[in-house]
Amino acid sequence: MTRRALPRSTWAITLTLTGAVLAAFVGLRVFGNLVDFTDDHRVPLSGQQRQLMADLEEFRADDGMFVAAVGSAARPGLYESAHGLLALQSMTGHKVPVRTRHEVLRKDFAAEMRREPFSSLLWLSDIEKATGRTIHDREDAGALMEHFVAEGFFRDPGTGTDDVSARLHDTAGALEALDRFGAKLPQERRAAVRKWLGTADAEAPDAPVQIYHAVRIAALTGAEVPRDAAGRSRLWWQSTGSEVASPRTEEDVVEAAYYVLLADELNLDVAGQRERLRAILDPGEPVSNDTQVSSLIARAWTRLDGPPAELAPIEDRIRSRQLPSGLVSSVQQRQGSLTSTYEVAKLRMIAALPSSDPRLRDALGAVRQTVMAEGDPLLSGAWLFLMDATGAEVRATDRRRVVAAVKAAAPRAVEARNVDVWNRYTELLLSLDEPVPAVSLTEWQPTSAQHRYARSLLINGLDRAEQLDRLTHRPRPGELVSEAEGRLRDGTVREAAEALHAASALGWTPTDDDAERITALLEKRRDCPGASAFYRDSAGDGECGVPGTRAAYRISALLEGAVPAITRNP
Numbered sequence: 001m002t003r004r005a006l007p008r009s010t011w012a013i014t015l016t017l018t019g020a021v022l023a024a025f026v027g028l029r030v031f032g033n034l035v036d037f038t039d040d041h042r043v044p045l046s047g048q049q050r051q052l053m054a055d056l057e058e059f060r061a062d063d064g065m066f067v068a069a070v071g072s073a074a075r076p077g078l079y080e081s082a083h084g085l086l087a088l089q090s091m092t093g094h095k096v097p098v099r100t101r102h103e104v105l106r107k108d109f110a111a112e113m114r115r116e117p118f119s120s121l122l123w124l125s126d127i128e129k130a131t132g133r134t135i136h137d138r139e140d141a142g143a144l145m146e147h148f149v150a151e152g153f154f155r156d157p158g159t160g161t162d163d164v165s166a167r168l169h170d171t172a173g174a175l176e177a178l179d180r181f182g183a184k185l186p187q188e189r190r191a192a193v194r195k196w197l198g199t200a201d202a203e204a205p206d207a208p209v210q211i212y213h214a215v216r217i218a219a220l221t222g223a224e225v226p227r228d229a230a231g232r233s234r235l236w237w238q239s240t241g242s243e244v245a246s247p248r249t250e251e252d253v254v255e256a257a258y259y260v261l262l263a264d265e266l267n268l269d270v271a272g273q274r275e276r277l278r279a280i281l282d283p284g285e286p287v288s289n290d291t292q293v294s295s296l297i298a299r300a301w302t303r304l305d306g307p308p309a310e311l312a313p314i315e316d317r318i319r320s321r322q323l324p325s326g327l328v329s330s331v332q333q334r335q336g337s338l339t340s341t342y343e344v345a346k347l348r349m350i351a352a353l354p355s356s357d358p359r360l361r362d363a364l365g366a367v368r369q370t371v372m373a374e375g376d377p378l379l380s381g382a383w384l385f386l387m388d389a390t391g392a393e394v395r396a397t398d399r400r401r402v403v404a405a406v407k408a409a410a411p412r413a414v415e416a417r418n419v420d421v422w423n424r425y426t427e428l429l430l431s432l433d434e435p436v437p438a439v440s441l442t443e444w445q446p447t448s449a450q451h452r453y454a455r456s457l458l459i460n461g462l463d464r465a466e467q468l469d470r471l472t473h474r475p476r477p478g479e480l481v482s483e484a485e486g487r488l489r490d491g492t493v494r495e496a497a498e499a500l501h502a503a504s505a506l507g508w509t510p511t512d513d514d515a516e517r518i519t520a521l522l523e524k525r526r527d528c529p530g531a532s533a534f535y536r537d538s539a540g541d542g543e544c545g546v547p548g549t550r551a552a553y554r555i556s557a558l559l560e561g562a563v564p565a566i567t568r569n570p
């Protein structure tokens with residue numbers, strides 16, 4: 001069967017550990033003396049600190065590490081949003097808020113609606129049910145009507161399956177959607193559906209999925225309940241459902257969930273079967289991460305009056321895939337990277353957040369063999385830093401090997417073309433409490449934005465390495481401040497942070513006017529839906545991520561001389 005009736009295949013995005021690791025290690029060592037990096041939070045965290053902690057969890061991947069941006073887990077999926085939001089509604093008993101405009105939502109789903117014109121309308125209807133919002137257009141009901149077949153059923157032309165089970169599923173879904181869209185099936189078509197239903201029900205398997213769809217079709221068209229639906233349901237349970245053994249399959253769980261929903265439709269008493277059904281559904285040990293299966297389990301569990309707390313794994317899994325808009329990502333599994341996790345660790349440090357993270361510590365231990373086999377110095381150095389930051393034990397041989405590799409790979413000659421690489425190695429070595437090797441230096445003229453950014457990186461690297469006296473051509477601090485303000489207008493927050501740090505290294509102390517002017521520019525980047533503590537790196541970025549946010553907190557720390565709008569007051 002298609003993904004509409006049984007679970008969809010899991011999609012996975014693997015955010016490679018090696019790909020973008022070079023981008024992670026831009027200087028934060030300077031902040032070690034400004035904030036408290038311990039986990040002693042007997043003084044309560046401020047509201048902004050608590051908000052930042054909550055926002056960061058949205059970047060948590062399935063493996064316990066982090067992704068750099070929520071959107072790196074893909075754009076919203078119509079299928080995933082429909083079933084995921086229905087699951088949340090079932091669990092909470094409340095409509096699920098979605099923070100996006102109608103036209104934006106339709107644009108986000110446009111490609112999926114073109115690929116699956118029939119099913120997408122059913123999923124839109126499910127989102128309306130879960131959110132209470134009207135998101136269908138006037139033309140949607142008419143588009144759905146076009147899939148009606150004269151014999152009395154609806155058929156999805158996008159699937160190769162055209163058996164009676166698929167027709168029951170499609171017809172029940174289409175009738176539900178039309179009802180939610182406020183559209184009425186013409187009387188002659190309703191009569192055709194009722195006539196077809198009798199034949200279809202007789203041909204269909206006597207299983208909960210098919211019986212449930214037949215019962216729903218009857219309810220939506222005013223037909224009689226299909227032949228002995230209650231008796232056939234009980235017979236299925238006695239002969240098949242009650243015999244489900246461990247390990248359960250996806251089909252076992254789907255059928256059991258539909259059996260519960262069917263019992264609810266028919267007012268069947270399943271009190272004597274409740275414990276066995278709960279054992280089959282068991283949200284704590286899911287057989288699939290598919291949002292459709294999660295939705296079915298949640299709906300059935302609540303009808304069985306199962307303990308709400310036991311649905312927490314499903315709720316956490318869906319919420320971890322929610323984008324800032326409230327919709328659900330089309331990717332059902334996210335793999336984090338050391339690069340992004342390093343960024344998160346540095347952001348936690350500058351914001352004085354607790355560094356304790358048992359889940360991350362376990363994830364780092366799980367990738368040890370892969371990291372050591374890769375032989376990438378920056379990758380293994382990031383891993384070692386994170387192991388230390390989370391309090392994980394590191395083998396002495398691993399530590400010596402990693403440190404030696406990072407030292408050996410650090411550039412010994414620095415010029416414009418490789419200053420970014422050298423700067424990363426400098427930051428990493430100091431993070432590992434290792435000295436920075438001496439280098440030969442070739443300075444350059446800052447004749448372009450790229451070369452001016454490279455100059456800032458050079459100044460900051462030399463400052464961290466306590467070798468700033470080697471810089472021959474020193475720009476005026478005011479020149480660097482002006483450069484930073486320009487980058488906040490037209491460039492990236494990261495570029496601005498490097499320029500301001502370079503100005504600070506050369507003696508700049510911000511005045512109240514400086515702080516007010518720069519903060520006003522910075523705040524224009526803090527417009528992230530659903531993540532109020534985050535910043536947009538570039539004004540043109542479609543999403544907010546950790547790198548830009550980390551850079552923004554670095555700037556704020558410079559302007560205040562400590563962690564800015566984050567205080568120790570609740």
